[in-house]
Amino acid sequence: MGRAPCCDKRGLKKGPWTPEEDEILVEYIKKNGGHGSWRSLPKLAGLLRCGKSCRLRWTNYLRPDIKRGPFTQEEEKLVVQLHGILGNRWASIAAQLPGRTDNEIKNLWNTHLKKRLVCMGLDPQTHEPVNSCSTTIKAPASPTTRHMAQWESARLEAEARLSRESSLFHPNPVGGTDSDYFLRIWNSEVGESFRKFSMGDKTLCQSPVSQASSSTKCGSMSAITTEICPILGGSSIAGSNQNEDTECKSCKSYTEEMMAASDCSSSDELEDSSENALQLLLDFPINNDMSFLEEDLDMYALPPAMLTESSFICHL
DNA sequence: AAGACGCCCAACCGCGAAGTG
DNA sequence: GCACTTCGCGGTTGGGCGTCT
Incomplete structure (x- = not known):
């Protein structure tokens, strides 16, 4: 079985996230009470990112319960x-x-x-x-x-x-x-x-x-x-x-x-x-x-x- | 002061599991 | 049971930054 690409990569942005993108993602998740389908999220939120990238950004950085600072x-x-x-x-x-x-x-x-x-x-x-x-x-x-x-x-x-x-x-x-x-x-x-x-x-x-x-x-x-x-x-x-x-x-x-x-x-x-x-x-x-x-x-x-x-x- | 070097970490990639029709 | 999609995970990478020479 061939592996489905996570998204249509053409025209999608890669690399570091900008504060504006962060804001869009956070706002979308807040407004919708959750991320829903990661695959469709970027399209719905108006982000030029693949769903995978959005999920990663959210789980590793934007999630409100993330603890900042060095490990104790x-x-x-x-x-x-x-x-x-x-x-x-x-x-x-x-x-x-x-x-x-x-x-x-x-x-x-x-x-x-x-x-x-x-x-x-x-x-x-x-x-x-x-x-x-x-x-x-x-x-x-x-x-x-x-x-x-x-x-x-x-x-x-x-x-x-x-x-x-x-x-x-x-x-x-x-x-x-x-x-x-x-x-x-x-x-x-x-x-x-x-x-x-x-x-x-x-x-x-x-x-x-x-x-x-x-x-x-x-x-x-x-x-x-x-x-x-x-x-x-x-x-x-x-x-x-x-x-x-x-x-x-x-x-x-x-x-x-x-x-x-x-x-x-x-x-x-x-x-x-x-x-x-x-x-x-x-x-x-x-x-x-x-x-x-x-x-x-x-x-x-x-x-x-x-x-x-x-x-x-x-x-x- | 400036180049070299090493460290850190955010982000990407690819695989496998889980879910769905 | 099969084909396919979606998601989550672990490995890896590369750019930024601090330190050293």
């Missing part, structure tokens, strides 16, 4: 964490960061976060260590953990869809707190499934079918193990305005700390890295303030010992 450290942490689970599924990741677009997150990843991981000796795709000396921390993902990652990936995607749909009716206020982000994830099915898994409900992953289907492009839970401590649990991340040398030193320092920590805990305690990864994911600190979780510990049915232990590991 917490947002960056969340992006890294979600990337470890979802891989390059920017739209799904963006759905967990209100006001941020997939394009923005993709750019952030490609320009900052990826380099930071590389700099720390981690493969930006798998989030696993790339150098041979890191074997002590490179725990191969078990079929169980790989399946979990795949499973959570599918759930996150579904949630992202719901989130997008519901946001049409209940737009997220720009400037929600970081706790809001994590509470939302925590209270979602993703959080629930992690809680269940941590409580010992591991039977869902035991079947040969599960194992056979466990290959995933979304990264592994062992990857999360390796990334959470330096990046998510770190008290400081090299700022984007730091120069390359400083950044690399900082990353190197984290890598060394991480490896040291791994050596210390390479005993049976970390034998099943997947469980530890899940624990880490459950309780990594944000600005050392996770009190909102601890306060409601009973509600989430998470044993305090688990929080304490993994927090300890994370802070090593």
Whole structure:
């Protein structure tokens, strides 16, 4: 089947949008209570653009709920964490960061976060260590953990869809707190499934079918193990305005700390890295303030010992 | 001061999924 | 089930801008 062109390209404008075009597009969408068919929008609105270009401009720039300004450290942490689970599924990741677009997150990843991981000796795709000396921390993902990652990936995607749909009716206020982000994830099915898994409900992953289907492009839970401590649990991340040398030193320092920590805990305690990864994911600190979780510990049915232990590991 | 270089990000391209008749 | 359209996503690009030499 041949691919239909997105529009008749003759006579259509390309390149940067002018303020006038922006205004026309915004006015049209406001007046019509939505964009309707993107394909017919430019014609109806009187724009010399293809529908695709209009959609992109709207979703990435003109949408009223878009959050401007640089990413916060917490947002960056969340992006890294979600990337470890979802891989390059920017739209799904963006759905967990209100006001941020997939394009923005993709750019952030490609320009900052990826380099930071590389700099720390981690493969930006798998989030696993790339150098041979890191074997002590490179725990191969078990079929169980790989399946979990795949499973959570599918759930996150579904949630992202719901989130997008519901946001049409209940737009997220720009400037929600970081706790809001994590509470939302925590209270979602993703959080629930992690809680269940941590409580010992591991039977869902035991079947040969599960194992056979466990290959995933979304990264592994062992990857999360390796990334959470330096990046998510770190008290400081090299700022984007730091120069390359400083950044690399900082990353190197984290890598060394991480490896040291791994050596210390390479005993049976970390034998099943997947469980530890899940624990880490459950309780990594944000600005050392996770009190909102601890306060409601009973509600989430998470044993305090688990929080304490993994927090300890994370802070090593 | 000016050219070279590198970074950032808005926008484009092409593919695949979903929707429709 | 098929043919076709529309939409959304992820990868990539190129121009603007800041920094370095």
